[in-house]
Amino acid sequence: QTRAVSGRVVGPDGAGIPGVTVLEQGTTNGVSTGGEGNYTLTVQPNAILVFSSIGYIGQTIPVGAQSIINVTLSNNETLLSEAVVVGYGSQTKADLTGAVTQLTAKDVENTPVVSFEQAIQGRTPGVTINQTSGKLGAGPQIRVRGSSSVTASNQPLYVIDGIPVTSQDVSSDTEPLNPLADLNPNDIESITILKDASASAIYGSRASNGVILVTTKKGREGQTKVNVGYYVGTSTATHKRKFLNAAQYKELFAEAATNVGYTNPADAFTENGLDYNSPYDENWVNAGLQRGRVSQYDFNVSGGDAKTRFYLSATYNDQKGIIISNRYRRGSARLNLDHSISDKLKVGLNLSLTRSYNNRVPEDNAFSNPIQLNALPPIQPKYDPVTNLLNPATLYYNNLQDLEYGRNTAGTYRSFSTAYLTYQPVKGLSLRTETGADFLNLNEELYRAAGTQDGGNSGYGYSNQVQVVNYTTNNTATYNKVLNEDHSIEALVGFSFQKSNTQQTSAEGRGFPNAEFQKVASAAIKTAGSISSANDFSFISYFGRLNYSFRNKYLLSGSVRRDGSSRFGNNNRYGTFGAGSVGWLITEESFLQDNSVVNFLKLRASYGITGNAEIGNYASRRLFSAIFYADQAGIQPGTTVGNPNLSWETTGQVDVGLEFGFLNNRISGEVDVYQKDTRDLLLNRQLPYINGYSVITENVGNLRNRGLEIALNGLVIDKEVKWNVGGNISFNRNKITDLVDPIIAGGNTLAQVREGQPIGVFWGVKYAGVDPDNGDALYYTSEGTTTNVYSQASQQKLGNPNPKFTGGITSSVTWKGFDFSLLGQFVYGNDIYNTAGVYQSVNANYFDNQTVDQLRRWQNPGDVTNVPQARLYEPNGTQVSSRWVTSGSFLRGKNFTLGYTLPDYLMNKGFARTARIYVSAQNLFTITNYDGYDPEVNTATFGGANYILGHDFYTPPLAKTLLIGVNVGF
Amino acid sequence: CEKQLDLEPPQSVDAATALDSESKVGSAVLGLYAKFDDPSLYGTQLILIPDILGGNGVVAWQGSFTTYRDLLNRTTTNLNGLAESTWRGAYQAINQANLVINALGVVESRQLKAQYEGEARFVRADMLFELVRLYGKQYNASTASSDLGVPISLTANQTQEEAATDLPRATVAEVYAQVITDLQAAITLLPEDNGFRASSYTAKALLARVYLQQGNRDAAGAQADEVIKNSGKALSPTLVAVFRNRNSAESLFEIQQNDQNNAGTANNGLATLYANIDQLGRGDVRVTEDFAAQYEDSDVRGTDFETFNLTRKLIYVGTGPTRAPDLLRSGKWVSYGQNIPVIRLAEMYLIRAEAAFYAGNQSAALADVNTIRARSGATPLTTITAEDILRERQLELAFEGVRLHDLKRTGTSIVYTNASNGATVTVASDSPRLVLPIPQREINVNPLLVQNPSY
Known part of the structure; x- marks a missing residue:
């Protein structure tokens, strides 16, 4: 009764499209088109064929009596019917009942970034991505629908080709290295972000922060394609903060000294080793920055036949950063191979190897951080005029010496690999087993010669090896069935096991013979950083999902997962998570079918429970560890109290979404509203120190995120000129609804966690400006009056580091061979606290160079200003307060690209298939009122706690990059 | 599976x-x-905090840490990180001592059992003593039973409930009573010789210090006398040797450090903050010339204005490139891995001298003070006053964490000259700014705690 159908799939230009998926609807019976767009498929009677390919609008055609079906696919600017990767499978976008954002290769290819998350900023409704720092390879901060946790991780789960990968920093530095930088962005086929519980609950106890699924490119049957790409560019800091020049510095500090009684202000300079009569005017801000350079060589080959498909790539990326000494290089190779042993049996292998090498920048809080050079007085020269060597006699360490006499590198070897076997014993049933391994090897090397600050008088060396072996096996069975033509069912059951083991070995030494000896082997004294340690975690999971669709009109989906984790207490080791969702394709109803205005309308709703398990591996345990006393070892209890009841935190999320397409899908979009209620927060609750412990990890407290996401896309002109405009905006409101005690980050930060307030609320003493009569700094008291006595001021809310809304704007124009695209990114309504303000903007309290705004200091009775009188050494407005809180809103020209594809008639004469040249600008402009270096900032130097948000501390700005590139296909 | x-x-x-x-x-x-x-305890802060907080006229703070600068300027707030970490560190040690005492049942050797209990009680007493004199008012017999001291935790906290218990501040009198009880027990439990660890004489020496701080000079003098006569310790031939060598003959209690395990080489550690020898040390603390001028020329505890490599004295001229040249530095803290003497015999002589003086025995007081002076080449005194004894303590024990406590117990105001304008500044010894704040974090999680005045 089966019949063979064949045909050819062509694009709008009439050329065959290879790699189009031709699927018998409701089954897994399908093929891909060949190199010329031809296909042949044997189908059941009354079958319906679904043609889909990324970048084209899919079509659904009933076979009826036809044996030849030729199809012309039009370009899809709206992506409504693309295949969307979901947990342990894929679905067409139309059938989805969850909130999912999917991005494609073109969103991440050939952008001058270290890791792919940086390239998708502004394109992800509901997902905020903060690069946190301009250091190459720095760990970005990603929040899917707000912060779901206070002290457990808020970073999403990353799954590459089905395997959860190591995405936590494993480096020894305070500031994280981003382990996802080891994935070559040009190898990415799609990035799918699972946002609501319906989409993510299949990942159970690790889904509350959202899940990011990355799928790498695969080969397609047809002619072998070779692509070669190259780009080269140059970069500078997006913005530099302005500090006093020598004349201004002398004026301000002489005044500050005079104001505290110095009869000869030059004495105050001399006391600190400064020469009031110095002839120098050094720009130390510039000394820490440089012109960067980026380049990338990219090569890939893909193709295959009916039995075997392959994708092979090699890329070399070299970025010299804008911060002096910073450079990141990555070479990567990948082979993705799929082979059909028989019609029923397929095997495949994804194999990648990456080598990256990062010349790092020290953490923000280190004197060796080049941005901290801005604290140096401009009257001190960079080079000693006598020796012509770097001047060692500066107020703070002239850390340029570190570059000359040392190095700080992090090299990584990384392999993400997956092997799979699928078997279809009977029609509709697919068994899949896959095993993936993520091997991460990090080698950090730090050397500081004698004479540098860290090197002391004899030199300092550190070497650290970290190996993370993280493997997973997934075993699933998927069953598809269409009953009576109306009822389409897809059922999935599966089992998964993951284990991750981390081993670290480091060596540290002092006492090197001279600067030519740089390995710890040459150090006379091996010091306390010489260690060897290990830790591990494991997960056992069982899961299932059922999707049901009635006449492709009413959609129903449910999923469940049971997770066990080694991280939890013995009393609560297993948890069950799940979600249910419904969808209604209104346009499938008779009253809207063939409507010329509304051609796609889908309403969906979901509710589900997910978890978060990202805490320390042994947080449930009360442990003793070793402690050293000269050459003896003792033991001590940990500072956390064990909690055998410790369990995951639970997030219940409700989501209602509307997807629409009007005017032949020329206008399309998606609106989602959601509420996420997290309860049993995995909280490091602060304990009174008096009992000997600092914190206990407990499941206490609740928080809520609610929000609205809107994504719109319009094909404004669809003629020879095609003009596409899109945008997205996301509103999220975070509120701590229940908390035992406020959490105070302390130090010089303003970050707190308080009931009734958003996470990381700025809390402290509110600055009230300057008393016009005497130049004293004033603060607000609890009565609303002002005081010049800091300790009498009251603690209050000073700001909110969480944005009111974030989003992006995209537009693209194509005309003949030209293409132009732009991406804008905006963040609005958040506050930033410049933690370094207590040093750099304190009306000349100490000899740190000051920001130019300090020239507006109070000088005479009656002066109205917000900068207090300059008083050397005396605290006049110098304490932590709202004085350095400013708005962090910004609008950034994230990416502009202009390309030209050479016309076919030229190509036909040569041997190349396609050729495109392009110019691109990244972070071209930033519109902001933030007066620091860059508003996209979030220093990790204060311990990197989730709730320390929006703090700047000598944090380097991002790079503005201009590049030119070429891609040639053969 | x-x-x-x-x-x-x-x-x-x-x-x-x-x-x-x-x-x-x-x-x-x-x-x-x-x-x-x-670093939060003897590694740095229990020694540096009292020297900085009462340090005007003796030391100046040149470093970038505003926490120490605020201490010196008496502008500390209840968020001061030093006040928080010392509090935390001391109570961690106290709880560990309690855990040891609680676990003694498994110690079979009676000798070891007594020793371990004695050591744990010594640690607990020492920590409570350091806490009460930093975070509470100076002991005053007439108000001590109402003045707020610090919470006394004597339970071995292990469970969630125990770890979350809120305790109020005990009175200053109660804390001193607990300290003395523990030390008296430790004296009987500890062996007379315990290697480089606390012995019964260490406990006696600490008890002398405690009594002295309480104003109980007779009892202090008796303990000091006992230590001097029977501990077998002897003054080191030179003071500098006490700080260059490990565990000198004079040492009654000394924190053992080496190059691997020490209080820090970058942001913590006494050498890190005091030293200024090329790239060794940050040179954050400098010694004022006024203070150095109090030493006679012949006194090797003073300065000859030479650099560390050339000096024959205990105060040298720093050579670190990022600090102005010609500034004075203490030669007591000059290497990251050096031991940290906490109690040494010289202090016992000075305690005994003070007790003798107030008991009317001037000649005994004079003899003890001159013993200390003679060792360092200072001219022997011929007459003696209470001020002389206090001044000798300042000269001998400078930069060892005694200054603030001496000022408080003797009711001596801090009088110093403002470096910039020459004005004379006087700070009363009972100024609330000379008491550390209870960490605000601690008050937030333990509502039974009452903050100190002025914070």
């Missing part, structure tokens, strides 16, 4: 079995000493 979820931490052991044998309890006792080396 279930077993795959049972993963043991590779570099820790479970608390349930951590103290279940004699040798394990012994490890925890050693851990107590290791705690002392923490």
